[in-house]
Amino acid sequence: MITTEPVITVKNMVKKFGNFVANDNLNFEVYKGEIFGFIGANGAGKTTAIRILCGLSTPTSGEMKVGGFDIYRQTEKIKQNIGYMSQKFSLYEDLTINENIRFYGGIYGMKIADRKVRTEKMLERLELTEYRNRKIGDLPLGWKQKLAFSIAILHNPKIVFLDEPTGGVDPITRRQFWNLIYEAVEQGITVFVTTHYMDEAEYCDRVSIMAEGRIVALDTPERLKKQYSANNMDEVFLKIAR
Amino acid sequence: MRTLYYILQKEFTQIFRNKSMLPVIFVMPLIQMLILVFAATNELRQVDLAIVDFDHSYSSRQMVAGITGNPFFKVRNNLTNSQEAEDLLMRNKIDLALIIPRHFDKDLNVNKSAEVQVLVDAINGNAAQLSFGYLSSIIGSYSQKVLINPLKPEYRQNKNIEIKPTYWFNPQLNYKFYMAPGILVVLITVVGMLLGGMNLVREKELGTIEQINVTPLKKWQFIAGKLLPFLVIGLFDLAFGLLVASLAFNIPIRGSLLLLFGLASVYLVLVLSWGLFISTISDTQQQATFVAFFSLIVFIMMSGLFTPVESMPDWAQKLDYINPLYYFVKIMRSVLLKGSNFTDIFNEFAALSAFAVSIFGLAIFRYRKTS
Incomplete structure (x- = not known):
C-alpha cells in the first residue's frame, strides 16, 4: 500500500570524488511501501547514491534521512532498519546456505526461534530446502541472487536497497526475482532499486531517471510515458538521455 | 556477546x-x-685451517699435533709455502692459516720466545674471532706446557691465575x-x-x-x-x-x-x-x-x-x-x-x-x- 509518508528524504545531496561530481544536488523522497526505481546508464551515479543512503559512503554535503534517522548522526540506527544487496554478490561463498542465514540472522540480533521460522519459510519459498547444506559458491547465479535478496530482508527491515540486483540474470529468473520483490512490498517493506533494464522500470511505482549525476525526471512510469509520448520506458529513457 | x-x-x-x-x-x-x-x-664446528710449517722441527710438530688432534679444526697440513695458504683463503677453501717460521724451535728453546703468524678470513667477524680465539688457546696451552717443562725448574715458580667459569642456566x-x-x-x-x-x-x-x-x-x-x-x-x-x-x-x-x-x-x-x-x-x-x-x-x-x-x-x-x-x-x-x-x-x-x-x-x- 503506497502512502505519501516519506521513509527516505534527500535534500541537496552532493558527492564529489576530487573534481568529479558523482551526485550533483539530488532532491527526492521515497514513500513508505513503494517500489522506488533509480534508472540510469552506467556511471550515472546510482550506486554512489545508494551507498550513501546505506551508510557505506559519506556524502560531501546535503541533508538526508533514512527510516526517520539522520544519516550523519544515527548511522547505526539506520543500519538496523535497512537491508542491502550490492551489485557484487557478497554472501560467503565458502559457507553453506544455512550458515550464511544463521550468521546474518545472528548479527542482526534476531531471536533464534524467529530466525528458524523465517528461514524455513524462506527456503521453502525459494525451493532451496534440500540444498540448505550446499556451499553458496556452488549455486547458479540466479539462485544466489534470489538468496541474497531473501537474506537481505530476513531481519524484516523497513527499507531494502537493491543495487542492480538482476545484473547478468536470465529473463525468467528476473521475473521470479521481481515476484520476490512484490512479496516483500506486501510485507510492508519499502524497496529502493537501481537498474538499467527499462522493462524493470515499468515494475516500479515511481522512477527517477539519472544522467551525469543529476535527476532529470521523477514520476510514475505512466505519467512519464504520457509526458514524453512514448510507448514504453525504453523510449522515455532514450528521449531523455538522447 | x-x-x-x-x-x-x-x-x-x-x-x-x-x-x-x-x-x-x-x-x-x-x-x-x-x-x-x-x-x-652461531656455534662453530669444522673450521678449515691450513698449516704451513717452515721449521719441520720437533717443537713445531708437537704443536701441530696438538691442533690436528682437536676435532674443531679440519687441518690441511701439506702446504709448502705461504702463497698457497693465501690462495686457499682467497678461494674460500680455508678460514684460517697458521704459518710457523723457520727457527721456531730454536727461538722457543734458546730465546724463550717464538712467533707464529695466523691469517684469518674475517668477513664474518664473529666467527673469525671465535676460531682465532680457539686456535690461540690451543697454542697458548702448548706454550704453557713447554714453559713449565719439569726439566726446567726455573719456570716452576710461574704464577698464574686460573679462571674457573660456571655457566648458569645453560651449562x-x-x-x-x-x-x-x-x-x-x-x-x-x-x-x-x-x-x-x-x-x-x-x-x-x-x-x-x-x-x-x-x-x-x-x-x-x-x-x-x-x-x-x-x-x-x-x-x-x-x-x-x-x-x-x-x-x-x-x-x-x-x-x-x-x-x-x-x-x-x-x-x-x-x-x-x-x-x-x-x-x-x-x-x-x-x-x-x-x-x-x-x-x-x-x-x-x-x-x-x-x-x-x-x-x-x-x-x-x-x-x-x-x-x-x-x-x-x-x-x-x-x-x-x-x-x-x-x-x-x-x-x-x-x-x-x-x-x-x-x-x-x-x-x-x-x-x-x-x-
Missing part, C-alpha cells in the same frame, strides 16, 4: 574449511623448529636452548601478524565486508571476531612448537607454563592487532603482506633474537623499547631457561600490555564501516 558468538562461529567455520589452513597450522611450526633452530646457530652452552625459544616467538609472530590481517583484507577483496558494513555490527565486535580465532591458533602453535622443541632438543621448561601462555596471549593480541591495523589501511592482500613483512623483518632483526641487543648502538637499543619482539624474546628465554616468575618479568609484561591495548584500540579506530 551473542553477536560475538555468531561471528566466531562463522570465522572458525571458514578457517577450518580452508584447505591451506591445516598445513599452515601444523607444518609451519615443524619446519621452523626442526630446520631453523639448527640453521640459526653446556647449548646454542639450541638459546635459539629455540626465539624461533618460537618468530613462529607465533608470523601466525599473528599475517593470518588475521590477511583474513580481513580478503573480505575487502571479495567484497563481503560491504555486506557486514551495512549491518549494525559494532566495530570492536568485527575486529575481535578476526582476532580471537587466530589467538587460539597462535597459542596452539606455541604449544605444538614447544612440544617439538622439547622432544627434539630437550629444551628445558623451567618456568610456569601458565605464565608463559598468559604472556603469549597478551603478545598475540598485540601482534594480531598490528596485523589487523595494517589490513584496515590496505585494500589488497598484496599491500598488507608487504607492510606486514617489512615490519616483521625490522622487528625480528632488532629483537635480539640473532644478535645481542647490548651490542647495538644506543639509539637502536632505545628503539627496541617499542619493539614487541624484543620484549617477548626476552620473556620466552627467561621463563623457559631461567624459570623467571611474574615479578621477574613484570616490566616486559607491563610494556606488552600497554602496547596490546593501544594497538587493539588503534585497529578498531582505523576500521571504517563508512568510506
Whole structure:
C-alpha cells in the first residue's frame, strides 16, 4: 500500500570524488511501501547514491534521512532498519546456505526461534530446502541472487536497497526475482532499486531517471510515458538521455 | 556477546574449511623448529685451517699435533709455502692459516720466545674471532706446557691465575636452548601478524565486508571476531612448537607454563592487532603482506633474537623499547631457561600490555564501516 509518508528524504545531496561530481544536488523522497526505481546508464551515479543512503559512503554535503534517522548522526540506527544487496554478490561463498542465514540472522540480533521460522519459510519459498547444506559458491547465479535478496530482508527491515540486483540474470529468473520483490512490498517493506533494464522500470511505482549525476525526471512510469509520448520506458529513457 | 558468538562461529567455520589452513597450522611450526633452530646457530664446528710449517722441527710438530688432534679444526697440513695458504683463503677453501717460521724451535728453546703468524678470513667477524680465539688457546696451552717443562725448574715458580667459569642456566652452552625459544616467538609472530590481517583484507577483496558494513555490527565486535580465532591458533602453535622443541632438543621448561601462555596471549593480541591495523589501511592482500613483512623483518632483526641487543648502538637499543619482539624474546628465554616468575618479568609484561591495548584500540579506530 503506497502512502505519501516519506521513509527516505534527500535534500541537496552532493558527492564529489576530487573534481568529479558523482551526485550533483539530488532532491527526492521515497514513500513508505513503494517500489522506488533509480534508472540510469552506467556511471550515472546510482550506486554512489545508494551507498550513501546505506551508510557505506559519506556524502560531501546535503541533508538526508533514512527510516526517520539522520544519516550523519544515527548511522547505526539506520543500519538496523535497512537491508542491502550490492551489485557484487557478497554472501560467503565458502559457507553453506544455512550458515550464511544463521550468521546474518545472528548479527542482526534476531531471536533464534524467529530466525528458524523465517528461514524455513524462506527456503521453502525459494525451493532451496534440500540444498540448505550446499556451499553458496556452488549455486547458479540466479539462485544466489534470489538468496541474497531473501537474506537481505530476513531481519524484516523497513527499507531494502537493491543495487542492480538482476545484473547478468536470465529473463525468467528476473521475473521470479521481481515476484520476490512484490512479496516483500506486501510485507510492508519499502524497496529502493537501481537498474538499467527499462522493462524493470515499468515494475516500479515511481522512477527517477539519472544522467551525469543529476535527476532529470521523477514520476510514475505512466505519467512519464504520457509526458514524453512514448510507448514504453525504453523510449522515455532514450528521449531523455538522447 | 551473542553477536560475538555468531561471528566466531562463522570465522572458525571458514578457517577450518580452508584447505591451506591445516598445513599452515601444523607444518609451519615443524619446519621452523626442526630446520631453523639448527640453521640459526652461531656455534662453530669444522673450521678449515691450513698449516704451513717452515721449521719441520720437533717443537713445531708437537704443536701441530696438538691442533690436528682437536676435532674443531679440519687441518690441511701439506702446504709448502705461504702463497698457497693465501690462495686457499682467497678461494674460500680455508678460514684460517697458521704459518710457523723457520727457527721456531730454536727461538722457543734458546730465546724463550717464538712467533707464529695466523691469517684469518674475517668477513664474518664473529666467527673469525671465535676460531682465532680457539686456535690461540690451543697454542697458548702448548706454550704453557713447554714453559713449565719439569726439566726446567726455573719456570716452576710461574704464577698464574686460573679462571674457573660456571655457566648458569645453560651449562653446556647449548646454542639450541638459546635459539629455540626465539624461533618460537618468530613462529607465533608470523601466525599473528599475517593470518588475521590477511583474513580481513580478503573480505575487502571479495567484497563481503560491504555486506557486514551495512549491518549494525559494532566495530570492536568485527575486529575481535578476526582476532580471537587466530589467538587460539597462535597459542596452539606455541604449544605444538614447544612440544617439538622439547622432544627434539630437550629444551628445558623451567618456568610456569601458565605464565608463559598468559604472556603469549597478551603478545598475540598485540601482534594480531598490528596485523589487523595494517589490513584496515590496505585494500589488497598484496599491500598488507608487504607492510606486514617489512615490519616483521625490522622487528625480528632488532629483537635480539640473532644478535645481542647490548651490542647495538644506543639509539637502536632505545628503539627496541617499542619493539614487541624484543620484549617477548626476552620473556620466552627467561621463563623457559631461567624459570623467571611474574615479578621477574613484570616490566616486559607491563610494556606488552600497554602496547596490546593501544594497538587493539588503534585497529578498531582505523576500521571504517563508512568510506
